[in-house]
Amino acid sequence: xxxxxxxxxxxxxxxxxxxxxxxxxxxxxxxxxxxxxxxxxxxxxxxxxxxxxxxxxxxxxxxxxxxxxxxxxxxxxxxxxxxxxxxxxxxxxxxxxxxxxxxxxxxxxxxxxxxxxxxxxxxxxxxxxxxxxxxxxxxxxxxxxxxxxxxxxxxxxxxxxxxxxxxxxxxxxxxxxxxxxxxxxxxxxxxxxxxxxxxxxxxxxxxxxxxxxxxxxxxxxxxxxxxxxxxxxxxxxxxxxxxxxxxxxxxxxxxxxxxxxxx
Amino acid sequence: xxxxxxxxxxxxxxxxxxxxxxxxxxxxxxxxxxxxxxxxxxxxxxxxxxxxxxxxxxxxxxxxxxxxxxxxxxxxxxxxxxxxx
Ligand SMILES: Nc1ncnc2c1ncn2[C@@H]1O[C@H](COP(=O)(O)OP(=O)(O)OP(=O)(O)O)[C@@H](O)[C@H]1O
Ligand SMILES: [Mg+2]
Numbered sequence: 395x396x397x398x399x400x401x402x403x404x405x406x407x408x409x410x411x412x413x414x415x416x417x418x419x420x421x422x423x424x425x426x427x428x429x430x431x432x433x434x435x436x437x438x439x440x441x442x443x444x445x446x447x448x449x450x451x452x453x454x455x456x457x458x459x460x461x462x463x464x465x466x467x468x469x470x471x472x473x474x475x476x477x478x479x480x481x482x483x484x485x486x487x488x489x490x491x492x493x494x495x496x497x498x499x500x501x502x503x504x505x506x507x508x509x510x511x512x513x514x515x516x517x518x519x520x521x522x523x524x525x526x527x528x529x530x531x532x533x534x535x536x537x538x539x540x541x542x543x544x545x546x547x548x549x550x551x552x553x554x555x556x557x558x559x560x561x562x563x564x565x566x567x568x569x570x571x572x573x574x575x576x577x578x579x580x581x582x583x584x585x586x587x588x589x590x591x592x593x594x595x596x597x598x599x600x601x602x603x604x605x606x607x608x609x610x611x612x613x614x615x616x617x618x619x620x621x622x623x624x625x626x627x628x629x630x631x632x633x634x635x636x637x638x639x640x641x642x643x644x645x646x647x648x649x650x651x652x653x654x655x656x657x
Numbered sequence: 658x659x660x661x662x663x664x665x666x667x668x669x670x671x672x673x674x675x676x677x678x679x680x681x682x683x684x685x686x687x688x689x690x691x692x693x694x695x696x697x698x699x700x701x702x703x704x705x706x707x708x709x710x711x712x713x714x715x716x717x718x719x720x721x722x723x724x725x726x727x728x729x730x731x732x733x734x735x736x737x738x739x740x741x742x
Contacts, residue, residue, distance in 0.1 A: 539674070540674050540677055540678050540681070543678055544678065544681055544682065544685065547682050547685065547686070548685065550722070551686070554725050559725075573671070576669030576670065576671050576672070577669070577670050577671060578671055579671050579674050579675055579678075580671065583671070583675045587675070587678055587679065587682065588722070589721065589722040589723070590722070
């Protein structure tokens with residue numbers, strides 16, 4: 395029996411879709427069977443980030459309306475074995491789907507796959523509730539700023555009321571240089587405030603934008619700091635003990651070192 | 658945190674963000690108005706002042722998440738001089 399995990403945040407634009415694509419790909423690279431579900435009905439983009447937009451024929455809406463089988467609606471990834479995408483309908487609205495319907499899809503998928511990851515829409519309305527309906531566990535994505543952390547706190551409260559457990563945190567777009575200058579909330583302060591388990595830290599990485607442009611998840615690009623961070627997160631999710639390294643500052647010296655160690 | 662420290666160049670913006678967040682989250686988690694919070698804080702101070710000597714308005718309250726529930730924390734500065742009355 396696999397795990398169903400919702401990836402959510404409250405605030406928009408903090409990295410839910412990026413994280414779903416990269417963690418899903420990383421888990422598949424580690425040999426797990428994975429389905430990633432786009433639950434952002436009406437504003438779908440997980441297919442684009444994965445570079446699979448041209449392969450999408452059916453969506454979760456078609457499965458719900460019994461226009462096609464669940465298996466047939468799954469899109470196979472172009473690069474990794476055992477990685478599937480269930481796309482969201484672009485023409486429907488978030489309240490066209492009911493929580494029970496999402497729950498049913500998740501129940502059926504977790505029998506066949508090791509991991510079912512759900513990319514939640516922003517907000518705390520119907521779309522979020524649908525995304526969380528079939529999940530047993532949650533990953534909260536936040537960036538180190540006041541409004542994202544505030545929204546994360548609200549979401550954690552809502553998920554705890556639904557008995558979703560464990561709930562862990564990914565701190566995205568951390569910049570060690572800004573933290574050191576005193577212009578960014580530090581990892582320890584975020585953890586002290588939210589008081590939930592830390593699953594990983596993903597640094598600010600220009601590579602994320604380039605990878606989205608190409609439609610190739612960052613984890614395929616060995617050696618970039620973001621890719622390494624997502625690989626470590628995936629390893630932790632498979633039960634390996636991988637310590638969270640203290641982030642090194644981005645300075646002249648480390649840039650030179652990086653330059654020399656580049657392939 | 659006072660008004661002056663918000664605008665002082667010397668206070669790091671990350672410290673200000675952390676302080677503001679703690680205040681905002683305490684209110685969000687309590688789900689009460691700022692007025693009720695202030696009133697509770699004031700009344701708590703009054704009760705404590707019956708037993709200890711300390712400056713009024715120095716109680717600070719927060720809700721800390723502990724697993725699936727919250728713990729109400731009230732801190733007040735206790736000094737050697739704050740002898741039990
Ligand atoms: N670690 C990172 N470094 C640099 N850019 C990032 C990082 N993470 C995310 N981004 C950028 O932030 C933007 C938003 O990311 P993404 O779409 O994953 O967020 P989201 O939470 O899914 O947004 P929405 O709420 O709209 O669904 C994208 O342009 C992405 O490239
Ligand atoms: Mg998204």
